Amino acid sequence: MSVCHCLSCQRRTGGVFAAQARFPRQAVEISGTGTEYVRVGDEGGRCRFTFCPTCGATVYFVMEGTEDSIAIPVGAFAESSFPAPTFSVYEDRMHSWVTMPKDMEHMA
Numbered sequence: 001m002s003v004c005h006c007l008s009c010q011r012r013t014g015g016v017f018a019a020q021a022r023f024p025r026q027a028v029e030i031s032g033t034g035t036e037y038v039r040v041g042d043e044g045g046r047c048r049f050t051f052c053p054t055c056g057a058t059v060y061f062v063m064e065g066t067e068d069s070i071a072i073p074v075g076a077f078a079e080s081s082f083p084a085p086t087f088s089v090y091e092d093r094m095h096s097w098v099t100m101p102k103d104m105e106h107m108a
Contacts, residue, residue, distance in 0.1 A: 003017050003018070003020075003085045003087075003088045003089070005091055005095075007042050007093055008040075009090075012049075012058075013073075016094075016098055017094070019073065019074040019075070019085060020073055020074060021072050021074055022070065022071045023069060023070050023072070025067065025070055028060075028070045034059055035050070036049065037049045045064055046063075047061050047062065047063050047064065048061060049061040057076065058076070059076060060076075085101075086104055086105060087104055087105035087107065088100045088105070089107045091106055091107065
């Protein structure tokens with residue numbers, strides 16, 4: 001599981017970071033309908049987001065260049081015992097009052 005502090009994720013979620021779990025594409029079964037939106041990130045990469053057409057929540061997303069994995073926002077699991085994040089990215093854009101666990105992998 002990862003935490004992203006990039007400006008694009010902050011704007012997309014309305015929060016100070018986005019927590020996501022990534023799974024191999026072949027391990028995920030998708031059913032039902034969704035609405036898609038392609039967003040261009042801070043550094044030009046594209047992500048294809050799939051939203052619930054009823055409530056607008058992000059159900060999952062796929063990043064360009066890593067189509068073999070699917071990222072699911074941790075909040076979509078509605079499970080308070082979901083494992084803690086193991087790495088944090090774009091920390092150079094993290095709000096000054098946010099602290100991440102010291103024992104996780106940290107990437108600028």
